Amino acid sequence: MSERTERSEGREAMPGQHDVSWVSGAAGSPYGVTNLPYGVFRHGDREPRIGVRIGDFVLDLAGAETVGLVLAGGALGRPTLNAFLALGRPQWTAVRQRVVELLTDPAHRPAVEPLLVPLREVELLLPFEVADYVDFYSSEHHAGNVGQIFRPGQPPLLPNWKHVPIGYHGRAGTVVVSGTPVVRPSGQRASAQGPTTGASVRLDIEAEVGFVVGVPSRLGERVPTADFADHVFGVVLVNDWSARDIQAWEYQPLGPFLGKSFATSVSGWVTPLEALADAFVPAPDQDPPVQDYLRDTPHLGLDLTLSVEWNGERVAEPPFATMYWTPAQQLAHLTVNGASLRTGDLYASGTVSGPERAQVGSFLELTWGGSEPVKLADGSERTFLEDGDTVTITATAPGRDGTTIALGEVTGTVLPAR
Structure with missing residues (x-):
């Protein structure tokens, strides 16, 4: 994190964010581990689910929370981001750090890889319910x-x-x-x-x-x-x-x-x-x-x-x-x-x-x-x-x-x- 942003945000740089992801195609992608945007997707006939993009895949965060890989009080199992958004920055940061860890440490690959869905197979939905x-x-x-x-x-x-x-x-x-x-x-x-x-x-x-x-x-x-x-x-x-x-x-x-x-x-x-x-x-x-x-x-x-x-x-x-x-x-x-x-x-x-x-x-x-x-x-x-x-x-x-x-x-x- 740049010095000017540390002053403006008052926060430390996230450890491990510079690491390379083991996900195929993520290295060098503009959607690598330095990005990790959140969205809501539908895969086949399943209900809408929260995910995060890594390269040309979507990590199913709802599934990750269900099996205990990520902890967010059940907020990642909702059909929109709103419950997660309401948790606040400490929880946002903690989840992001955990996702980076899951996607960069090869030790997590056996548990995480089944939760990766090819982007071409999903339908993106409105990611949050707009209040105003x-x-x-x-x-x-x-x-x-x-x-x-x-x-x-x-x-x-x-x-x-x-x-x-x-x-x-x-x-x-x-x-x-x-x-x-x-x-x-x-x-x-x-x-x-x-x-x-x-x-x-x-x-x-x-x-x-x-x-x-x-x-x-x-x-x-x-x-x-x-x-x-x-x-x-x-x-x-x-x-x-x-x-x-x-x-x-x-x-x-x-x-x-x-x-x-x-x-x-x-x-x-x-x-x-x-x-x-x-x-x-x-x-x-x-x-x-x-x-x-x-x-x-x-x-x-x-x-x-x-x-x-x-x-x-x-x-x-x-x-x-x-x-x-x-x-x-x-x-x-x-x-x-x-x-x-x-x-x-x-x-x-x-x-x-x-x-x-x-x-x-x-x-x-x-x-x-x-x-x-x-x-x-x-x-x-x-x-x-x-x-x-x-x-x-x-x-x-x-x-x-x-x-x-x-x-x-x-x-x-x-x-x-x-």
Whole structure:
């Protein structure tokens, strides 16, 4: 673990995490023992089970706990991660250390190998029951681009943007796991003749990073930035699908509503914060100075490189390290009014965009409001999503001992409106 992260997390590096796994294909994999993301899977006709990914296999943690290889008070035998998430960081760390031991010590191979399931044989399910969903708006580059597109001739950023992490409450019931098809939404849109109702013709994506809350907080109590790692278990990739035409008509004065609430896709794997210990880097300087409750020392973001593929072609690589507001600041702001956290809460970063056109996390920006179509490898031109289009978002991060770890991908295909 890097020195800066030991200061920010106040924790020791995990013994044995640098060891090589005996699992075939795990060495050199971005899903090696320095990663070990958690998910929920179905294998054949068996009930949903909690597992952890190692290389191209899933270790059945439910089975491991049943035979006494891992101890978590029965939480790993549940059909979602929520009970495990609620246990808190000491238990998260203990289980992770044990899993590393099981997967690296050859003495455990005879007992563990029967619990490994080939990834190709499983169906990934939504890994946790989403309690509440909040989406932020934390990229200065994205907010500036949207301001220029939606409010030409005016300042790109609104006066409050650098003082308060802007966000909105989304719809937890429409958060879906990667691979779930997305039906084109319908709603009201503006036209020269007045409002009309119909299928969105400006369907877009937003490449984001989401944070999964494990330990709840009490109603009326704030969560300070320093307690970020005590409440947040891990990270998922997010695609916050957006109907720009519905959004543009409805968002004033109360902000996003039906243009966002129809679907939000998340990856099937939750990467623990401990796996990202070496990915924490200094976040951009903040000027003007933030309010006291938003000060995070050290001021750290995450060095994640996202990749957006449109029908199999890479069209953008958004850098998460450029995000203006950090995950710890977002959590502090989310609770500054006394709003309580619940196990399974998901809060997303907002669209990740860098300073260059090839680094943006939405097609609104990539095509500059639809005025500059993107030509794909098959010769087709796109501004916004058409029926049948598939979008896949992936990400990598630096791992321990010079390794590279991958976050679980999030992918979705657009189906016609109903």
